[in-house]
Amino acid sequence: MHSALSGASAITADAQRHAVIGLAATFSLDQTVGEVRSATLYSTAHGVYEASLNGRPVTESVLNPGWTAYEWRVQVQCFEVTALLTDDNRIHVRLAGGWFRGDLGFEHANANYGNDIAFLAALVITYVDGTEQVIATSPEWTATTTDTAYASLYHGQTIDARRRSELGSRLPVRCVEIDRGTLVPQAAPLVVRHEIIRPQSIWLSPSGRTLVDFGVNLVGWVRCTVTGPPGSEVVVRHAEVLEHGELGTRPLRSARATDVFVLSGAQDHFEPTLTFHGFRYAEVTGWPGTLTDDDLEAVVVHSDLRRTGWFACSDPMVNQLVANSVRSQEGNFLDVPTDCPQRDERLGWTGDIAAYAATACFQFDSADFLHKWLLDLAAEVAHGEHGWVPHVVPDVLKYAHFPAEFAAMVAQWAGATCIWGDAAVWVPQALWWAYGDRDRLATYYPAMVAHLAGVEARLSSNGLWDSGFQFADWLDPDAPPEAPWDAKADKGVVATASLYRSARFAAAAARWLGHPDVTRWEALAERTRSAFVEHYVSAGGRIVSDCATVYALAIHFGLLDGELRAKAGRRLAEIVRERNYTVSTGFAGTPFVTWALSETGQITDAYRLLLERQCPSWLYPVSMGATTIWERWDSMLPGGEINPGEMTSFNHYALGAVADWLYQVVAGLRPAEPGYARVRLQPTPGPGLEWVRAALDSPRGRIECGWRREQDVIRFDVSLPEGLPADVHLPDGRIVTIPGGRRTFWSISRADPAADHTGMGIGSG
Numbered sequence: 154m155h156s157a158l159s160g161a162s163a164i165t166a167d168a169q170r171h172a173v174i175g176l177a178a179t180f181s182l183d184q185t186v187g188e189v190r191s192a193t194l195y196s197t198a199h200g201v202y203e204a205s206l207n208g209r210p211v212t213e214s215v216l217n218p219g220w221t222a223y224e225w226r227v228q229v230q231c232f233e234v235t236a237l238l239t240d241d242n243r244i245h246v247r248l249a250g251g252w253f254r255g256d257l258g259f260e261h262a263n264a265n266y267g268n269d270i271a272f273l274a275a276l277v278i279t280y281v282d283g284t285e286q287v288i289a290t291s292p293e294w295t296a297t298t299t300d301t302a303y304a305s306l307y308h309g310q311t312i313d314a315r316r317r318s319e320l321g322s323r324l325p326v327r328c329v330e331i332d333r334g335t336l337v338p339q340a341a342p343l344v345v346r347h348e349i350i351r352p353q354s355i356w357l358s359p360s361g362r363t364l365v366d367f368g369v370n371l372v373g374w375v376r377c378t379v380t381g382p383p384g385s386e387v388v389v390r391h392a393e394v395l396e397h398g399e400l401g402t403r404p405l406r407s408a409r410a411t412d413v414f415v416l417s418g419a420q421d422h423f424e425p426t427l428t429f430h431g432f433r434y435a436e437v438t439g440w441p442g443t444l445t446d447d448d449l450e451a452v453v454v455h456s457d458l459r460r461t462g463w464f465a466c467s468d469p470m471v472n473q474l475v476a477n478s479v480r481s482q483e484g485n486f487l488d489v490p491t492d493c494p495q496r497d498e499r500l501g502w503t504g505d506i507a508a509y510a511a512t513a514c515f516q517f518d519s520a521d522f523l524h525k526w527l528l529d530l531a532a533e534v535a536h537g538e539h540g541w542v543p544h545v546v547p548d549v550l551k552y553a554h555f556p557a558e559f560a561a562m563v564a565q566w567a568g569a570t571c572i573w574g575d576a577a578v579w580v581p582q583a584l585w586w587a588y589g590d591r592d593r594l595a596t597y598y599p600a601m602v603a604h605l606a607g608v609e610a611r612l613s614s615n616g617l618w619d620s621g622f623q624f625a626d627w628l629d630p631d632a633p634p635e636a637p638w639d640a641k642a643d644k645g646v647v648a649t650a651s652l653y654r655s656a657r658f659a660a661a662a663a664r665w666l667g668h669p670d671v672t673r674w675e676a677l678a679e680r681t682r683s684a685f686v687e688h689y690v691s692a693g694g695r696i697v698s699d700c701a702t703v704y705a706l707a708i709h710f711g712l713l714d715g716e717l718r719a720k721a722g723r724r725l726a727e728i729v730r731e732r733n734y735t736v737s738t739g740f741a742g743t744p745f746v747t748w749a750l751s752e753t754g755q756i757t758d759a760y761r762l763l764l765e766r767q768c769p770s771w772l773y774p775v776s777m778g779a780t781t782i783w784e785r786w787d788s789m790l791p792g793g794e795i796n797p798g799e800m801t802s803f804n805h806y807a808l809g810a811v812a813d814w815l816y817q818v819v820a821g822l823r824p825a826e827p828g829y830a831r832v833r834l835q836p837t838p839g840p841g842l843e844w845v846r847a848a849l850d851s852p853r854g855r856i857e858c859g860w861r862r863e864q865d866v867i868r869f870d871v872s873l874p875e876g877l878p879a880d881v882h883l884p885d886g887r888i889v890t891i892p893g894g895r896r897t898f899w900s901i902s903r904a905d906p907a908a909d910h911t912g913m914g915i916g917s918g
Contacts, residue, residue, distance in 0.1 A: 157275035158195055158229070161289035163331040165248070165271040166296035166324035173301035173427060175321055176246040176272055178294045183278075183286045185240060192235040192278045194244075197227055199331060200270030201251030201427060206237040206244050214343035215426050215454060219488035220252040221525070222547040223266045225532040227335045228525075230343070234276070244288065248272050249304040249427040252549070256305070259406065259498045262553035269329045292328055297321030301427065307497050308409040309391075310425035314417035315383060341456065341525035344488050346373075348453035352446045359398045363437045363444055367451045369780040370433040370804050372484035372494040374412065376424035377449035381441030383418035388439050391432035393495055393803040396795050400436045404788075404801040408497040416441075429454055431484060431495025431804050433780070455483045456522055461850040462515040464815055467843040468764065471815070473775045478809035479516050481782040482509075485806055486517070489547070490526055493784065493802035500545040501526065503576035504624055505807045508744045510576075510583035512806075512813040515849060520588045523580055524596075530577060531600045539567075541607045542574040542600070544624075566622050569607040571648035572741055573624055577604040578655040585662070588852055589828020595666050601659050602670075608652055609677060616684030618652050619645030626702045626739035630769040630786045634798030640739050643698035646689050647741045650706040653681045657711070665827075685712050694720025701728045702742025708749035722753025729758050734765040736786060744810035751818050751837055760839035763811065771811055782809035820847035822858050825880055829853045835882035836860040836869050838902055853877050862902070869898040 166174050182189065194211055196204060197218045204211045211232045218228045254270050256263040276288040298321040303311035353368035365375075375389050391410040394401040402410070410430045414423040435451075437444055464475050485491045485505075490513075492502040506513070506526070513519045530546045537543065543551070544566060555563055572579075581597040584590070613619050625647040629640035660674035685707070689697045694717050696703045704725035707713050713721050728737070729750065738746050750759035766772045769786030777789050784805035788796050795801055817823040821836035829851040836845070838860055846859030854874035861868045873879055877893040883900040 157277050157287045157289060158273065158336065159333060160287070161273055161275045162291050162328045163199070163271040163273040164290045164292065164294055164296075164326050165269050165329050166326055168298060168324055169302065171250065171303045171305055173299045173304050174248045174270075174324065175297045175299040176248060176290070176294055176326070177243060177297070178288060178290075179241070179243045180288050181241050182238065183284070184280050186238050188280050188282070189235060189238055190279045190281050191233070192238050192276065194232045194234050194274060194276045195229055196232070196272070196274035197229045197331075197336065198248060198251075198270065198272045199223060199227070199253045199267060200272070201249050201253075202272050203247045203426065204232075204244065204274070205246075206234050207239055207242055209237050211237065212343070214345050214457075216251065216344045216429070216488065218339070219341065219344065220547060222529040222532045223253060223335070225335055225536060226337050226529060227331065228339045228341075229336050230339050238278070244276065246272050246274070247299055247301070247427070249301070251306065251427070255307070257307075257549050258500070258553050259496075260555050260559045261407070262550065262555055264549045264552040264554070266549065266552065271329045271331060273331050292326050294326055296324040296326045298324065303413075304427040306428055306499070307407070308428075309411040309413070309430070310428045311413040311415070312423050312425060313415040314421040314423070315415060317417065340528060341488065341522050343457055344454060345457045346452050347455055347483070350451040350453060352449065355444055355446065358400075358436075362399070363440065364395070364400065365435040365437060365444070365449070367433055367435070369480065370431070370484070371451055371453045371480070372431050372487060372804070373429055373452045373454040374425045375435055375449050375451055376422070377414070378420060378422045379414070379416065379441065379448065380420045381416040381418075383416060385416050385441065386439045387414040387416065387423075387437065388412070389414070390436040391430040391495075392434050392436075393432055394789060394795065395434060396793070400434055401795055403795060404803070405495060406497045406799070408495065410495065424452070429487065429494065431493065453483070455487045458483070458486060458517040458519065458522060460516070461518050462816060463848045464812070464820060464846075466819075466845045468841065470766075470772045470775045471763070471842070474771055474809070475812055475815065477775070477779055477781050478512060478806065478812040480780060481804050481806035481809055482513055482516055484781065484804050486513070486519070486522060490523070492807075493805050495804060496802065500549070501547060502545050502573070503530070503542060504544070504573035504627065504740055505805070507572050507576035507579045508740055508807045509810045510580045511586070512810050512816075514583050514587035515813065515816050520584060520590070523584055524593060527580060527597050527600070531597070534577065534600045534603045539607075540603050541569040542577045542604050544570065544573050568621050569604065569611060570621075570623055571618065571625065571651035574604050574608070575651050575655050577601055578658055581662070582658045585827050586824050587828070589826070589830060591665065594662055598662055598666060598668070601655070601662065605655060605659055605674065605677065615688060616680050617645055617688055618648040623648050624740070626741040628785060629702075629739035630736060632739070634796060637798070637800060640702070641698060641700040641737070642702035642739075642741060643689075646685075646697050646703045647706060649681060649685050649689070650703070650710050650712060651741075653678055653685065653712055654710040656681060682712055686717070690717060694724060696721065699724075699728075700737065701725060701732075701746055702738045704728070705738065705742045705746040705749040708752055709745040719753065722749065722755055725749055725753070726755040726758045729762055733767070734758075734761045734770075735767055736762065736765075736769045736771065740807055743808050744813065747811060747814045748818065751814070756837060756839045760841050764841045771808070779803070782806050784808075816847055816849075820845050820858060821860075821882070822847045822849055822856060829856065829877075832856060832873060832877060832879040833882065834858050834871050834879050836867070836884065838862065838867050838884055865902065867900045867902045869900060871896050871898075
């Protein structure tokens with residue numbers, strides 16, 4: 154940031170509520186352009202903005218400044234604009250509501266952070282002689298209407314090209330307050346255009362509407378160049394799927410997801426950059442003439458993340474499952490880790506990222522992206538009325554205007570929750586193992602403490618977390634579509650197991666950070682474990698509610714030892730077999746069920762669960778043509794009808810967390826120490842796959858490994874940076890330590906080796 158912002162005024166203008174405002178200033182340089190050493194624009198907004206200097210955009214990024222907990226954190230962008238200057242200059246800004254005044258939320262929440270959107274900026278020009286010239290936002294700037302009469306993240310954008318030839322109606326500029334204490338430097342990657350996708354096919358639906366298929370479920374918008382009669386409208390509606398041959402818009406709920414382009418009569422270019430949609434299909438009406446593949450294209454938009462992890466195997470459907478996980482992460486990592494990108498929601502649900510964070514950190518460099526989100530989480534916890542982790546971050550729902558009946562139900566959700574609240578611990582845990590950044594771990598630690606302290610106060614006298622509202626094993630496939638919370642897994646079992654995991658990692662984090670409260674969290678963990686075993690586990694190893702999720706959590710989080718653990722593993726395998734290898738877990742159990750099977754030697758059952766094609770399963774959506782992870786196992790029913798539930802997203806990464814098991818267990822590439830300072834390579838061959846390979850651009854360099862069946866032996870190839878130590882755990886039980894480099898190992902294949910697969914330490918802290 155720059156001190157010049159302290160002298161700038163946040164400005165806005167009164168226009169129609171969803172209209173985009175144009176703000177502008179002209180200025181001449183104090184010296185010649187040749188005497189300019191540098192020019193930097195420091196800018197931010199309550200809302201989203203696009204800035205240009207002399208008709209050229211100051212950045213290729215979009216939807217700036219993104220979405221934060223605006224009450225306490227407003228990111229300031231810094232753009233180098235020296236090359237855009239001339240002797241006489243004009244800066245122009247387009248300002249829209251974005252997330253700040255976006256009527257966000259479901260069930261008519263219409264949640265907003267305030268009534269006034271505003272732009273704040275200072276252009277700092279430094280000359281060769283050391284003097285500075287500052288052009289700051291002030292009441293002297295001008296404001297006008299623009300060509301965009303309507304812009305909404307949920308509903309779309311209306312652009313009238315006829316207005317481009319006009320100056321726009323003048324609007325009075327007024328100043329509004331943006332608390333300078335909330336201004337923080339940009340922490341996360343900017344949102345950018347990532348990919349351009351051409352139509353795969355165009356046809357007429359049974360009702361005679363023109364439909365366009367872009368081939369994959371994506372997040373972004375459609376742009377086009379078109380010539381037609383002045384005042385005529387091209388309307389583009391978006392949806393993820395088709396139903397009965399028509400655009401399947403019911404899952405969007407109240408989100409209209411519709412862009413309207415009003416033609417000028419000349420050749421017009423339209424790109425609705427102040428909204429975004431989740432879609433594979435578009436319905437286009439009003440197109441002059443015949444629409445062709447060359448007339449429009451889809452623009453894929455998400456945060457600027459660097460791909461770091463790759464996986465491939467002998468089964469094309471598993472490869473597609475991994476590709477779907479990657480694309481769902483891209484689409485839902487649009488400045489905030491959201492649940493979905495298409496309907497009237499698109500919120501930073503904490504439970505989704507708690508389940509998925511480890512997968513996310515393998516697939517992409519997610520360090521800065523999740524760091525920014527955790528800073529928002531910390532701010533929400535620190536300033537929240539009760540100090541518990543909100544269910545969504547940023548917590549715009551505290552401003553919701555739900556109807557009375559729904560508001561009463563939401564009020565019951567108040568308080569600390571397992572998994573959703575555990576995001577304050579589990580996301581830092583994933584970041585710690587992936588990147589090993591001690592300073593950032595220290596930043597996240599206070600929110601961990603707040604979460605655990607809040608849970609501690611809620612425990613029953615017997616030490617169990619068995620009271621209060623819980624989402625728990627949300628979207629259990631056996632729950633009714635209208636009651637996704639109605640899971641088989643006992644909520645107290647899920648919550649108490651989750652508390653144990655969180656307390657153990659908090660103790661480990663405290664130890665790494667040198668905090669004195671190591672013993673506090675170790676004691677909480679041990680009390681929780683003892684209470685869990687005493688009250689929830691029978692002498693025969695049966696766990697209360699006797700379903701896959703409870704065994705998966707108890708095993709993988711390390712609550713059981715010795716024969717109890719072995720019995721739980723055998724019972725979990727029985728349950729999986731009884732279900733004919735279809736999935737029976739929801740949000741709580743799904744990320745960990747294959748881990749738990751492999752950790753207790755049930756490798757064949759883990760593989761069969763992964764490779765099952767019948768619904769519900771990971772590969773059922775793939776068999777139905779999915780190109781992203783679905784919210785429900787059966788978001789699309791076998792007959793081609795959309796699931797009747799109110800929550801039916803086709804781009805929802807949480808259930809794709811199984812990819813973490815593919816990377817770390819099947820391929821066997823995992824950290825032995827935080828940040829991959831030491832590597833553990835432990836391939837786990839199983840029935841149904843002939844070969845596997847994986848690669849990771851880790852903080853220590855490129856790591857590659859892969860195994861292949863060659864008659865009765867397994868060939869395992871590894872490649873590491875020189876000097877990076879690795880412990881190679883072979884399927885025949887041998888452990889070989891190598892100092893980096895390339896090596897090939899041969900191992901006799903063993904079925905279901907009862908080996909230790911805990912690796913990165915979810916169960917061990």
